[in-house]
Amino acid sequence: MAGRPSSAPSAIPQLKDFVFTEKLGSGTYATVYKAYRKTGVREVVAVKCVLKGSLNKTSTENLLTEIELLKKLKHESIVELKDFRWDDGYIYLIMEYCSGGDLSHFIRKKRALPEQIVRRFLQQIAQAMKFLWDNNVAHMDLKPQNILLTSTTNPRLKLADFGFAKNLYDGDTLYTMRGSPLYMAPEIICHGTYDARVDLWSIGVILYECLFGRAPFASKSFKELGAKIWDQKSVELPYGVDISDKARDLVLRLLKRNPDDRISFEEFFAHPFVDMCHTPNSKSLEKATALVTKACEHDKAGEYEAAVRLYFEGLEYFIPAIHYEEDSNRKNILRRKVKEYMKRAEVLKQLLKPGHLPEHRLQDIKHELTNSTNQQSQQSTVSDKLSTLMELCNDHSEFLAALRLIKAAYHEIEKEEFEQALKHYEMSLGALIKLLPGEAAGPRKDMLNIEIQKWMSEAESIKSYLSVQRLKTNDSSQEEEETHQSYMNQCIVQ
Structure with missing residues (x-):
């Protein structure tokens, strides 16, 4: 043609x-x-x-x-x-055509990304990599610039630029220099011999950059980069940035300098942070519908334990289905259905003994459902003032680390994880109060002074709330003990 x-x-x-x-x-x-x-x-x-x-x-x-x-x-x-x-x-x-630009631009614009967005992005990368892996193909040049976003709102990632890609088979080893230095695996830079596992290292660098806003080995020269990458010291995660244990584990296992110590493709695809079973895709709604249909059948038959578990499993597929759906009307319909099934599952849960429905996972589903109503900005729970402050403190790593803890606290309050939120407030405020006297007068110091007073007040409010909750729990426990003792006394009299 x-x-x-x-x-x-x-x-x-x-x-x-x-x-x-x-x-x-x-x-x-x-x-x-x-x-x-x-x-x-x-x-x-x-x-x-x-x-x-x-x-x-x-x-x-x-x-x-x-x-x-x-x-x-x-x-x-x-x-x-x-x-x-x-x-x-x-x-x-x-x-x-992908109208959202590339992932590098997205990270620079947003800086560090919320873990939920990072996880969803990683799932999409993992889907593409599983497809390549199944077809014996290695990309060899994975980097944010080669990952495109379908749009600026509710984006999906797509791998691009296969100029360095290679058909590989078990045991194949390459010798030609391929890829971009900042995202190159150590075995390429230092040994010159490598295999498909270099893609796993690159994914680790991308994951690190998404979570922390910068690549782990940023350097001024290729020589400096090589020295950092081949340093025998284990990769360290930035201090003061709160991420889940699953995310932490995956980053560190991907960034193993020796490819024999690095997580394997099989382990990567099966890792709980990747959670490929619940990746948003065209099959998510079909799986969700099949599970809740069975749940309804058990529900009608009075088999509540089986019904609750199936409702729960179905809800874990409904959330990805909502994220995958692009039509706003259909999204809203799915959200309404999820709320109905969630409400029914909670009613049935009351009929069962404690522990039949994992409470923390139900809270995760609620949180995901709330977040899906505003996919355009997953950081909507963080105030505009906090975002402005983080921009003002971009050149001060210690201030920025403390503000990221405040940001984590906002997310935890939304999830009603008040004890963890209080812990992060106290850690952040302790650091900020020590740092502030050394800060020069100016807009940044003025704004920090104002916001610190608000955060101290919020921390005190959470502390008071937790104290009341503990008091209620103690009173409830005492009342239960008195009731139990009264019943035992009655049994003895009889």
């Missing part, structure tokens, strides 16, 4: 049946433009225009590999190659 013939490359490439609009990006030998079809449905696409004259043997092989792989790699988490054409000056790869 041919594009517009030309004796020499034009300043702006042109392609029959397409109108080029803005330039999306450029590299060593290719420029990517946003374009749309002139006829029929005005489909928006991204056209990667490769200048033939810039190609050497290696880049030609990479381009051919990319075309060959993308023609067969059809998956919802991989950018689709719709067509490719050529003329005298260019080779054109007509790709699926």
Whole structure:
């Protein structure tokens, strides 16, 4: 298939049946433009225009590999190659257009991302990687710049740029330098021999950057980067940033310098933080519906224990189904159904002995349901003032660490995890009060002074609430003991 013939490359490439609009990006030998079809449905696409004259043997092989792989790699988490054409000056790869930009830009804009968003993003990366792994393909250049977002609201991730990708088979070892230094595995930089496990290291670096807002080995030179990566000291996570044990475990297991010590692909896909069983996809609603249908049958038959467990299992698929659904009306319908099933499960739970429904998981479902109502901004629970303060403190790591604890406390209050929230308030306030006297006068210090007073008041309120709750618990326990003793006395008299 041919594009517009030309004796020499034009300043702006042109392609029959397409109108080029803005330039999306450029590299060593290719420029990517946003374009749309002139006829029929005005489909928006991204056209990667490769200048033939810039190609050497290696880049030609990479381009051919990319075309060959993308023609067969059809998956919802991989950018689709719709067509490719050529003329005298260019080779054109007509790709699926992703309007949300790349993950690197998203991280820079948001800085550190909330763990729930990171987990959802990781699940989508894991889906793509499982598909590649099943097809004996290694990407070899995983980095935020090569991961695209479908939109700016409720985005989904898609892997892109397969120029360094390689068909691999068990035991295959490579020797050519591939990838981007900041995301390269140690065995590439220091040994020059490696296999598909380098993708796991790259995922670890991406996960770290998403959680903490920066890559773990940021350096000023390639030599400095190599020294940091091959340092025998274990990778350390930033102080003062609160993440779950599951997230912590996965990051540290991915960032093992020795590939033999690194988590395997099988272990990665099965890791509880990845939780691929509940990844939002086209099958989520089908699985949820099947489970709640069985739950309703047991419910009608009076088999409440089985009904509750099936309702619970179904709800864990309904939440991913809500995240996967793009139509706002259908999202709202699903939310209403989830609330109905949740309410029924809680009613049945009262008929059963304690422990038949894991309470912490039910709270997780409630929290997920609340968050799904505002997918555009998962940080809506954090005040605008806190966001502004974090921007003002971006150059002060200790202030920033303390503010991240406040941010964690906001999320915990929303989940009614008051004891953990109080712990984070106290840790943060202790640090801020020590740091503040050394801060120079100015807007940042003024704003911190005001907010610290509010946070101290909020911490005291939580402390008072917890004291009342403990008092109620003690009173309740005493009342139960007195009732039990009275019953025992009656039994003795009889």
